[in-house]
Amino acid sequence: MKTRTLLMTALTGALIFPLLQACAPVVVGGAAATGTAVAIDRRTAGTMVDDQAVELKTLDAILSDKELYEQTHISSTSFNGLVLLTGQAPRAELRERAERIVSAYPEVRRVVNEITVSAPNSVMTRTSDTWITTKVKTLMFAEKDFNGNNVKVVTENGTVYLMGLVRRAESDKAVAIARQVKGVQRVVKVFEYID
Structure with missing residues (x-):
C-alpha cells in the first residue's frame, strides 16, 4: 500500500512537472498565458497526454513485475510515441523483458532501449x-x-x-x-x- 501511495505521488508529479517547465520561460519573461505548454510544444495536446499516459502505464507495468521491481532501476520517458528506456538491470533478460512490456502498448511507436546490464546506480x-x-x-x-x-x-x-x-x-x-x-x-x- 505504501509503495502504491508513493508511486501515485511520483506519477502525479510526473504529470504536472512538464507543464510547469513549459511555463517557466513565460513566467520569467513576465508574461502569463493559458495553455502555454500546448502552445509552445510541437506535439499536439493529445500526443502530450498520450506521452504522459504511456510513461505512467509503463512505469506501473514495470513496477508490477516483481523481479523487475526488486532487481532493476528503470525509467521510461515518452516523447511523441517514442519511448526511451534508461537505467540498469543486472541481467540482459530483465533488460529485454522491460522492453517487451513497453513495446506492447499500442501508443508506443518505437522503443529505444538504453538500459545497461549492471547493478542499479546509487x-x-x-x-x-x-x-x-x-x-x-x-x-x-x-x-x-x-x-x-x-x-x-x-x-x-x-x-x-x-x-x-x-x-x-x-x-x-x-x-x-x-x-x-x-x-x-x-x-x-x-x-x-x-x-
Missing part, C-alpha cells in the same frame, strides 16, 4: 543525474534564439539523452549546450527531425 549517482538535467535545461532556457521546450532531457549515469521534435540546427545547438555542463560524460540524440 542514490548519489541518481541525484547527480537530476542535477545535470536541471543544469542542461536551465542553459537551454537561457540560450537566446533557442526554445528549450522543444527538447526533453534525461540523464542516466552521466549520459544525457536529448529527445524531441527538432530541426537539425536545433539538435546541434542542444548537443552543444549539454556538452557545456560539468559532469556530462556523453550526449545521445534520440531526436525526431522535422526538416
Whole structure:
C-alpha cells in the first residue's frame, strides 16, 4: 500500500512537472498565458497526454513485475510515441523483458532501449543525474534564439539523452549546450527531425 501511495505521488508529479517547465520561460519573461505548454510544444495536446499516459502505464507495468521491481532501476520517458528506456538491470533478460512490456502498448511507436546490464546506480549517482538535467535545461532556457521546450532531457549515469521534435540546427545547438555542463560524460540524440 505504501509503495502504491508513493508511486501515485511520483506519477502525479510526473504529470504536472512538464507543464510547469513549459511555463517557466513565460513566467520569467513576465508574461502569463493559458495553455502555454500546448502552445509552445510541437506535439499536439493529445500526443502530450498520450506521452504522459504511456510513461505512467509503463512505469506501473514495470513496477508490477516483481523481479523487475526488486532487481532493476528503470525509467521510461515518452516523447511523441517514442519511448526511451534508461537505467540498469543486472541481467540482459530483465533488460529485454522491460522492453517487451513497453513495446506492447499500442501508443508506443518505437522503443529505444538504453538500459545497461549492471547493478542499479546509487542514490548519489541518481541525484547527480537530476542535477545535470536541471543544469542542461536551465542553459537551454537561457540560450537566446533557442526554445528549450522543444527538447526533453534525461540523464542516466552521466549520459544525457536529448529527445524531441527538432530541426537539425536545433539538435546541434542542444548537443552543444549539454556538452557545456560539468559532469556530462556523453550526449545521445534520440531526436525526431522535422526538416
